[in-house]
Amino acid sequence: MTGDVEHLTCKEFVEVLTDYLEDALDPAERADVERHIVICRGCSNYVEQMRSTIDLLGRMGDDAADGAHSEKLLGLFRAWRAGGAPT
Amino acid sequence: MIAYKFLRAGRVGRFSGVSWPAPGEWLQGGGGERACEPRVHACRLEDLPEWMDQELWRVELDGRVAVDCGKLVADRGRLVERIEAWDAAFMAEFAQACALRARDCALTVLPAGSPAHIALAACGDAEQLAAAVSLLGTRDARDERAAGYAGDAARHVLGARRQPATAPVHAAVNGFIAAHAAAFAQRDVSAVRGERAWQVEWLARRLA
Numbered sequence: 001m002t003g004d005v006e007h008l009t010c011k012e013f014v015e016v017l018t019d020y021l022e023d024a025l026d027p028a029e030r031a032d033v034e035r036h037i038v039i040c041r042g043c044s045n046y047v048e049q050m051r052s053t054i055d056l057l058g059r060m061g062d063d064a065a066d067g068a069h070s071e072k073l074l075g076l077f078r079a080w081r082a083g084g085a086p087t
Numbered sequence: 088m089i090a091y092k093f094l095r096a097g098r099v100g101r102f103s104g105v106s107w108p109a110p111g112e113w114l115q116g117g118g119g120e121r122a123c124e125p126r127v128h129a130c131r132l133e134d135l136p137e138w139m140d141q142e143l144w145r146v147e148l149d150g151r152v153a154v155d156c157g158k159l160v161a162d163r164g165r166l167v168e169r170i171e172a173w174d175a176a177f178m179a180e181f182a183q184a185c186a187l188r189a190r191d192c193a194l195t196v197l198p199a200g201s202p203a204h205i206a207l208a209a210c211g212d213a214e215q216l217a218a219a220v221s222l223l224g225t226r227d228a229r230d231e232r233a234a235g236y237a238g239d240a241a242r243h244v245l246g247a248r249r250q251p252a253t254a255p256v257h258a259a260v261n262g263f264i265a266a267h268a269a270a271f272a273q274r275d276v277s278a279v280r281g282e283r284a285w286q287v288e289w290l291a292r293r294l295a
Contacts, residue, residue, distance in 0.1 A: 007263070031156035034102050035137055039260045041253070051104075 008036040013043050021050060088148050089167065090129040090159050093140035093255075098166070100128075101140050110166040113149070127164035134158050136262040136286045139255045143173035143294075172294060175251030178258035182247050183213050184289055185261035186240035188282065190216055192265070192272035196233035197225075203234060213244035236268035262286050 008016075013036050019025050020033045037044045065073070094100060098107040107114055116126035129146050130138055134157055150162025190207050197204040203223045210216040220238030225231050240261045247257035262283070269282040 027156050031158070035157070037102070038138060038140075039256065039263050041256050044256070 008032045010036075010040060010043055013037075013040070014046075017047065017050065021047075021054065088152055090131060090146050090148055090164075091135060091170075092129045092144045092146040092164070092166070093135075093138050094142040094144060096141045098142065098144075101138075102128075107144075107166055110144075110168060113163050113165045115163045116150075116161065127161045129159045129161065129164060131159060132291055133283075133287050135290050136283055137259070139178065139259040139262075141252075141255055143170045144168065145170060170294060175247065175254040177293070178254035179244060179247040179251075180293075181286075181289065182240070182244045182254070182258045182261040185258075185265035185286065186213050186216060186237065186244050188265040188285065189240045189261075189268040190237040192268040193233040193237045195272045197230050201225075203230060207234065207237065213241040217241035217245060233268065233272060236264050236271065240264045240268075 013033060016025060016029065016033060020030065025033065037047060092107075094107060099105070100107065105114070114127055127146075127148065129148055131154070135143075137157060145167040146164045147167050148159060148161035148164045152159060152161040154160075187210075190210060193207055194204060197207065203225050206219045206223065207216070210219050216237055220234050220241065223231075223234050225234065243257040243261050243264070247254040265286070266279040266282040269278040270276050272278070
């Protein structure tokens, strides 16, 4: 897909967003994503939120949660993966 | 070489988040071999309609400069001067010019002499166009779509005027809408390029 004759849809944008943020797209795909960001406020906001989240999580250290809270969260996650209702 | 650069308010790169230094100071790219690795990106005149943002600058590019994926990539660049004419009012004006172009495309689709054709032909600005399209009662899907492009574009003009901070998006969207309205009216995707060329000429005239 090049230029704006065929334009990325919002659905396609979301499908490739992770690759975009991880810089895993080739230059033409990257340009298509960025063209979409220019004309779509919703997707532009979405990518900004994703970047903010990545930035915030990246700044968290191992000491950000104490052991008890980590264990509780992991327990909830394991229950969710096992199909059980969280408690 | 001298090129153009769109930035967010405060000289910030839209996609990179990089804060450009003050005019005259070089911004060095990462020096990668791939075109889209961290290098300085800029626009040729013909690239402007697709990359609009709040600030428009003239930039000087240096080192390896190449055209890639609808933009210029260079080893380094520096801001030369901000183009003061590029403001929210200018963007709204561009958006309106595109809306009227989309209207002109619709006029080639709507049956001549029909109420819809007469109503759209009488519109001289975005307000009139938005009102006229909202009152149309066409049942033909092709007519409806052609008029719909014009109506959508008219509403984006009103959006740009209501919220000046969002004017870059509305202006860029209307360039996109007008290009696709042309392709739809002519049943030819290559019409997109012709409409984009018209937009570039409009911008060149106004920014000269």
